[in-house]
Amino acid sequence: MRSQSWRHLAVYAAALAFAVAGTNAQTGSLTDLGTLLSGQKNLTTFYGLIQVLRYVSSPFSRHPELIELRQILAPNNDAFKKIPYTELNKAFSDNDQDVITNVLEYHLLQGSRTAAELIPGDSVFIPTLLTNKAYSNVSGGQRVQNVKQSGDVVVFVSGLGNRCTLTQADLKFTGGVVQVIDSLLIPPSNLTETFDSFNLTAFEGALYQTKKLESFATAANSTIFVPNNDGFQLLGPAIANMTVEALGSVLDYHLLPGQVLYSTDLKNGTKLPTQNGGNITVLHSGNNLYVNSAAIVQADILCANGVIHVIDNVLNPLGPGAQPNPAIAEQGAVFASASEYSTLPFTTAIPCTTSCPVTSSSVASGSGVTGGAGTKATSAAGSKSSSVKTSSSKAVAAAMARETGFHAAGLMVALGGAVMMIG
Template sequence: MQFKFFSLLSLSFAATAFGQAVPDLVTLLGDTSELSGLLSLVSTFPEIVSALGAAENITVFAPDNRAFETFTKMYEARNITRESVAALLSYHVLNGSFPSTVLSKTPAFAPTYLGAFGEYPDFKNLTQGDSQVVKAVIEADKPYVYGGIGMRVSISDTDVRFTNGIVHIIDSLLAPPMSVSLTAEAANLTALTNALVVADLVSTVNHLNSITVFAPTDAAFDAIGSATANLTKEQLGEILTYHVVPSRAFSTDLEDGMEVETVNGNKLTITIEGADVYVNGAKVLMADVITNNGVVHVIDNVLNPNNTDDKPGNGTATDEPAFPGATPTGSATTSGALATATGSAGKMGMSSMLVVLIAGAFAIGMMA
């Protein structure tokens, strides 16, 4: 399944205009006072500076000093590895010149340099040839870029030119993508996280390459509490694997009437009604949460592999569950089979800690 990147409308955009001096990247960072924090960090990675200097037609999302101020203090206290920081920097560089003029209300997915300076499997676990991406979009007439865990970052200044590309200044660092299980945990999808543990599928879903996961909310699991209360591990696994498609499909790849095969062999049907997207009868509530091995779309119902003909109802988020006769039995996160999960959704290593620090710094910056 193919997905759409930014349209390369103007690779010549970053070319030097006749008679006009354009600085190289390091000079630009040095001449821009609000980017001194980025310059200080980049300067400790001469190999990256050299590689970017030799690259052509690149785009850099440059976090401003406010973004770095809180992060740097937290980063120094946590002893994050150089490898993780190199991955972080490479995730802010796009492989292509993408001026602001290509941004629109339709999400665009731009390939990054993540993986160009090392493997970094914690942040990029994709099929060979697939690039790790960021999502860029116009929302409420303002430009934004999304990294991992669905974290939205504002683009405060656009199209600052340097010799071999352009810079867009952003107000926070982009969080690199994490595993599916850690992303679900960060998104407070507690019932799904517990279900993966109960079904012993955490490692499986985290190690698949280039996948799409349709992730039900806690309320979706609550609504079918009676149907999941006495499931065996194998039965729960059948339900969960029906939510996983073995290819990466962003929202822009989904088409009305499309059928996609899931990991368990059964098919899902995509329906598009105006601005609303459905998978079988479940409505997509949040699309395009980028993970290290694909993408997650959050949905309002649990999909039933024994009810593949389930269709959208009245177009609201309150359609009947795909499990006929199922009733709520209290919170799925506090009672029933999914509340008895023991174990972990994933190891919080140094790379994951880096993402947590970025999210923490972002939250502190929002409160400032």
């Protein structure tokens, strides 16, 4: 299978599917999933691909929940043409069935909510059949964000903030609906890839410095409030000069373990327990959402083990009663002696893994990164050559070997089983 192009096999399988669909139509059978997909000329690549992967494994040994399948997000033919410009390029170029199967499972949704039932402005976080812990550390299936915008535009948001638009809604088959989308969904990535993608490098560096990256990355069902780089830079020595223990306590105050709370779950006045042992308080003011006195500036970033909300300030566990001033755009720091740094703290703790300067010391020391950018190697999401395996730094490999995220771990899951329903 690996010696042949996935695209060529998909086209061949799609041609066979059209012949079968014609026979089904002549016999007057009900519109099953296969007949529906093969009858859509703009879905030939998607249908051909899942036909190729149908032989991966038995349908019900891995996914008995397929009986409950109600909704499929089907990328149209044009969506597959965009692959070279996405994080999926390497996996599809290498015909990596492990990763491709994982990606397609992320397009199979649980639940029966149709596009017509969406309320403009309200986000819905829909569980998928991506449940294997090699790729997802979220109970009940990794989520896709679905929101209806003004003008009746329906958008799906997946990993690394990738967005796709609904182009054809609610195509009904026996047992569910197909939604046609204009791009492939990208499963949520591990923490380091997500931090890098959203330029949250100060928080990432602080996790390396305190050796907490592994515990954050492997904490299942997590909600993480991540201060943006500006929030760290405003504190300067007030946080950069902390002991490792004190800094670790501050970081733990940003993690809610064991509960995935999307923005729709953050209710006004709610007190939430943190890994630190203290509580944070959620506050609403108009359209603004705060955690203690920090404003959430970007909500609902999906990651492999839960969700990230970006905030504009570092939370202080010694000042849990801090209140925001909604009348001002930027909230003040809640640490004593805070003063703005000219450089971004902690980013030098991020090990360098690519284009590293040649030094006499090992990169594993974490001193390979210079400057405030905090750059490091990040792999294409969904590629076997993830940062776990391509890193030249033993420190990175050790820190991330158990990081659940987008890496190939010998997964041969039952998307093929899913399409056994087609025939």
